[in-house]
Amino acid sequence: MSTIRLRKASTLHTGLSCPGIYRQTTHIDRLPVEIISYIFTIGHYVDSDDRKRGRSPPTAAHRRISPCESYAHNFPWIISHVSKRWRELAFSTAELWSKILVTDYDAPPWPELDDDHSYFYTVRLMVARSQGFPLDIYIEARDPAWDMSEFDISTAGNTPGAYGEDAYEYKHPFQVWYMQVLFDILLPHLSRCRSLAILTDRWQPMYSALRFLCGDGSQHSAPRAPLLEHLVLMRCNDSVCYSPTFDQPDFNDLTFLPFNHSPGEVALPRLQKLILSGVHTDWPLLPAMIPSASRIRTLELSYHCKEVRPNTKVFRNLIKQCPVLENLIVKISMPIHPPGFFDRPNAYDSTLDGSPVPIKTLQNLSIAYDDLGDAIRLLHMFDMPRVRCLRLTQAEFIDEPATDASLLLTSFSRPSFTGDDSQLKTDKPLFPQLLSAKLESVSGTTEAFRAFFETMPKLRHINISGSADNALNALRPSAPHDPVQSCPCPLLDDLRVDFDQKMDLMHEVLAERRDYERRR
Missing domain, CATH: 3.80.10 (Leucine-rich repeat, LRR (right-handed beta-alpha superhelix))
Known part of the structure; x- marks a missing residue:
């Protein structure tokens, strides 16, 4: 009996020392790397049946904020930790890392950190691993609890914050300076950006983002986005549109024009969807940025107060530049x-x-x-x-x-x-x-x-x-x-x-x- 046990132990030791001898090759490991890479790519996608089961609500295509909504963002990280081979395949499949969702969970915990690489570390990794593949970027800068104010001195309803903290200790989870750190990372890569969606509930983070997209004329010029098809800028605070004047006069600039370079230049030749919700721009110059044979199929202008709405002439000119328009959404932003x-x-x-x-x-x-x-x-x-x-x-x-x-x-x-x-x-x-x-x-x-x-x-x-x-x-x-x-x-x-x-x-x-x- 002891001899049999000794033989089994010797065999087990040999197997552990040379795992390749007894390890069975799975069926998926026998597939060519191109097919496995394709399986990874389609596995990243969340289909409509998954959305109906509760992962995310089904949405009409023209109302979808970003292509990032149709993807499971933890999927690339999961498959890259299964095995060494899968990890190598995941890293070499650039499309897996091209859907970048930015939230406060990836934000730096302390602004005084000296290590810049700790800021939005996940975003940095995905930008690098996506190589030269077109990017879809979705920046979610809203308070998940919908309990916010324009400033951090108190909450919207003057109620205590999380864990019983005093109302005056409230801080928005996505700080204004996060946007500057984030765009320092993303700005060099906007030339390969296919869709960009920025959602805020406060104006100052959006104001900071617009300064980067428009160029401040000193530190950097407006970025170029020749591949951009979807541009979504939303300040999700509907109540401010009922005021006759803009509620943030110190941060109001009527000359905002994202991706603008020079008069008469077509800045966004491939644009198909434009949503400006609670975000105004230099309305008279906006039609000139769109080519005469525009591809825009979805246009939404919503929740602008009367002071910053487009006038009738601009509105008509903008529609004239959209000869293939299929979806028009206007919410409290029509000309007065x-x-x-x-x-x-x-x-x-x-x-x-x-x-x-x-x-x-x-x-x-x-x-x-x-x-x-x-x-x-x-x-x-x-x-x-x-x-x-x-x-x-x-x-x-x-x-x-x-x-x-x-x-x-x-x-x-x-x-x-x-x-x-x-x-x-x-x-x-x-x-x-x-x-x-x-x-x-x-x-x-x-x-x-x-x-x-x-x-x-x-x-x-x-x-x-x-x-x-x-x-x-x-x-x-x-x-x-x-x-x-x-x-x-x-x-x-x-x-x-x-x-x-x-x-x-x-x-x-x-x-x-x-x-x-x-x-x-």
């Missing part, structure tokens, strides 16, 4: 309507600023308004006959009572004059091809909602939230004894209401519509 706009008879029927600018390729339109005149004027500023999806939101300040939007609802048609007699006119729907409409907190009379729906004969999907009673009643068909039989939105097959208490009314309206179909 002139005084006396509603004093004119049928003011919303007139084109105050010239002929409507055609946007023949537009598919999705989202408007959030806090002023009826601004919204009406925006609608009639452009010709958008191929819009398929409309989202209309009443976005007034939370303390203000809801405004009756009947005038807006009845302005979804444009007068069309026929013949030589200017008195002969018909109403031409603004969106004759509309298939889907979402109404959020929009108030109005039943008659106004009915006029709204009657301009959309092809509408198939309606989603209503907020004041739903009048909107639902407007979808009722004619009564059996009415001399003229009609039914708004005859092709409607999907009706959704976000309030359970409206379910009885919705079922009643749907029952009447079914009876109407049987009578025909």
